Amino acid sequence: MNAPKKTSCCHTNNTGDTQATDGDSVICTPVAAPTVPISRLDTLWFQVAGTICNLRCHHCFISCTPENDTFKFLSLETVRRYLEESVPLGVKEFYFTGGEPFANPGMCDILAETVQYGPATILTNATLLRQKTLDRLKAINDSTPHTIEIRVSIDGYSPELNDPIRGEGSFESAMTGVENLVARGFLPIITITRTWCGKDDEVLAGFVEILRARGYEQPRIKILPLLHLGAEENRSRSYTDCERVTHEMMEDHDTSEFLCASARIVTDKGVWVCPILIDSDNARMGDTLADAMTEYPLRHNACFTCYMNGAICSNSTTSANISPMPK
């Protein structure tokens, strides 16, 4: 069993300064945030669809919409350049996210190229998976020794629960996508963001029941914590000043648990520290992967979510999160 995590108290303000009380007054002492070193690059992410998505989910932590082209699609040429850069760095696997990866018309060509270098995971809302795309995915999967994982985001086990967050018709469209993936031999990881209060059991049971009814017998399910960034700040709340990683919290904490200890993300504007912080200019690490191999300070409130939950973006945060459910 994991030891309980230390949490920050309300002694940090919004700038990361430490506040000490002295009678009635508050004394602020600037303190640098703890840093996470990067000794190896295991995982390379691609912001392949930029911030462009066919949906406009109310909890999207980078506020993706059909109109948001703050970050643009990656081209095959750009991906190829970074794949080549990744070889001497020993990258073991690749992830594609957005926005909606399949909104990028080059996604399948990019995937076909990438699996020549290693296993790949695509994070998708599964609402743009047309027959031609599905057939191409199967052909690529059949032709490579490397694993292709598809992660499908759905946030409720019925239209009534899902569509208020992800948009009208998105539940049915995503479930059809899941059915079509399963029919082609994929075992998609259903990724649910914890937008509910209370225990997970009822939600998991609801998902298992509906997925089995749609032909997915042993569904793999991953629950993600909310990130209080982007659109989610309007839907629920922003981070509080207390939600911050302090030096005290990092005592005895294994820094390898953070995604940024072994991953970076490529965008059309350069390399960022992680997929969570692409809206932060100070999370840009440089133009090349080599530029990005430096430690990073955990100065963002979202780092607190990583501290509490581990490498939330990866496929394998905990074995409990991705598991075949008992029948």
Ligand code: SF4
């Ligand atoms: S959460 Fe995913 S599917 Fe929804 S708008 Fe953001 S990128 Fe698109």
Ligand code: SF4
């Ligand atoms: S948000 Fe998470 S992955 Fe990104 S820098 Fe902070 S701790 Fe690292």
